[in-house]
Amino acid sequence: MSAPAPRPSRIVLLGPPASGKGTQGRRLAEAFGLGYLSTGALLREQVENGTELGRQAEPILARGGYLPDDLMNPILADWLERKNDAGWVLDGFPRSLPQALFLEEWLADHGHSLDAAVSLEVPFGDLLERTRNRVECPACRWSGQKSQLVSGELCPKCGSPAGPRADDDEENFRNRHSEFTTLTGPAIEHFRRAGILHAVDATAPQDQVAADILASFASAEAPN
Template sequence: MPLRLILLGPPASGKGTQGRRIAEREGLAYLSTGALLREALEQGGTLSEEIRPILARGGYIADGTMCQILEPWLQTHHATGWVLDGFPRTLVQDNFLRDWLAKVDCEVDAAVALDVPKEDLIARIHDRVECPDCRWSGRRCDSVAGRCPKCGGPAGPRADDDLDNFLHRFDEFVLHAVPVIERYAGLDRLIRAEATGGIEVVADGIREQIQRFIQDGQEA
């Protein structure tokens, strides 16, 4: 059976970097809700007008709006397995996801929670760049003369990576997303990952924990 994983963690914890690696290693589809929202901003229109001021202050998009945005993607990928990066971020969103999956006789297999100290997160946002063309993200030193190493597009700071915005997003994470993490811990479906080491070291650790989780489930 294909895996269905949700990836949770505070801003700048490496969800995008690790989410893509998990998806590639496990042969799963990958969705970054952050990238999806930034694309909506660039496209303009009613949705862009609705979410722009919310994202500018580091707030969470309304649950109903996020669920509406995600549902078409779930309909396309529910049978193949996936990694959801940044969704669900609230218990309401998790209720939607669990109910939606139950209708197609599926469920979330596990939540992967990335743990990084707050002071490390602040240091990361000052060093993070992203390519608006292919959505690559990394450190300034990973870019080449300000260009994306993947597609050659421009690589610069994200608009939401100023300190005040980060601190607000971090508080929102604690308020809304931590209860989701606690729910999956209570269901014995939580994989906690120490995410302060090098990218590949963290990725290898997550992979080992996922494999151990799958093996434990098969033996239960």
């Protein structure tokens, strides 16, 4: 009897805006006992704190754009260096094929490789509706839908006031979705060709999507 395949320890989570990356990324990291990084939340925090990076990122994020590789790659490399050899789930990186290649090269230079890429797939119309109802807590960075708020305004995780994100207007969403299709699509295809992509229908309720993601890993680990 063959030994079971080891659980993945380095995972990237890909998907269009409002596909549920934040929710599913945290759940996946918790299920496998891994660290978690939301690059979007990290950048919004930099903007709110008025850092140099935040000042460079703010106008790009305000129009729904992705940060260029020469800004994003060093941020990611710094975070990875601090994590050392610990496993992780990356939410929001890579957003382009060059970023995917950068990540693979960085890992190879440190004696590691990427174990899996998860792609959350949701139709455009569903994503637009989610965006119109999405809220985020500035205190703990929980994100979800208006219907999940306590008393219509409080974060269900920490109880702080939560509300719509500043960058969640419809024009911004359309810009981000267009950039996702153009820039991230090739990265997804790269991981598909590499044989490490787990494509998951993310239109179901959150619990079902989380279960389907874990099931995709179990299926991949099953002996032939």
